[in-house]
Amino acid sequence: MAYKTEKHILSLIVENQPGVLSRIVGLFSGRGFNIESLCVAETAEADISRITLVTLGDMDIIEQIKKQLNKLINVIKVIDLTHRPFVARDMALIKVRARPENRAEILRMVDIFRARVVDVGALFYTVEVIGDLEKIRSLINLLTPMGIKEVARTGTIALPRELKKRSK
Template identity: 70%
Template sequence: MAKERNEKEQKHIFSLLVENQPGVLARIAGLFSARGYNIESLCVAPTVDPEISRVSLVTTGDEFILEQIKKQLNKLINVVKVYDYTQIPYVQRDLALVKVRAKPEHRAEILRIVDIFRSRVVDVSPDYYTVEITGDEDKIEAFLKLLRPMGIKEIARTGPVALARELV
């Protein structure tokens, strides 16, 4: 089995429903660190049921590791459900807040880019615009690439959150 490992590393998004209790996130993070799995990003927030939170988790690994991750997550007592979004259609969004230097000669250009990407300026200060953008990873990367020459001061990103298109 070891032979097959590492050949097909794939990026993978899991969506977990977990009990909204202290320590649950530590159990999930601890599982990943103890077993040497990778967490690329992780997002947690309560669902419509306040007792349940949804965790969107991006990880990488070959199919054996991903199978283990799924089973190990299922084994945690506080994890109610593990959805694997690889085989099913799903929508995925990142949100980024970007603070970009707004020199007078760049302001029009920034606003044009913001407009093209259907993002918006959420805060303005004498020297900076703070811009909010949502979309998939590629869109955000493209956006950041265009803004970079103006001088990006700070970025806060959520990492992907995801939902299946149909109820699963």
């Protein structure tokens, strides 16, 4: 049985304890699973963290990944967002060379992408952009000719969408 490889966004609710991240990352490296991106932070409850993990695999591998994650004692819940409505965001900080002749163009692109300039230096602007992965990649591509000094990106964070109507 061959299934096609697909990107899955997994949202893990875990106990906020030392070593939990290491258990999860170790599971992926030890079993040869793939991590595309990973974001970790506390939730509204201090003793619970949410890990948003993007992984690649066919149906069998994804099923095994979810089961193995569920088996970890500190993992409370594994939610696969892939086949349900969800909102997802990535963020990037892009430090781009701001030559006088490019500044207007940079600001125009920042405007079009609903990004923001969050730091202005003598030679560089730092641009903050939030959106999906495609949008961030596009902006980076467009700014590249002007000279990007460095980029910092988060992984994807995501939450399932709520129902639009109240159920009766």
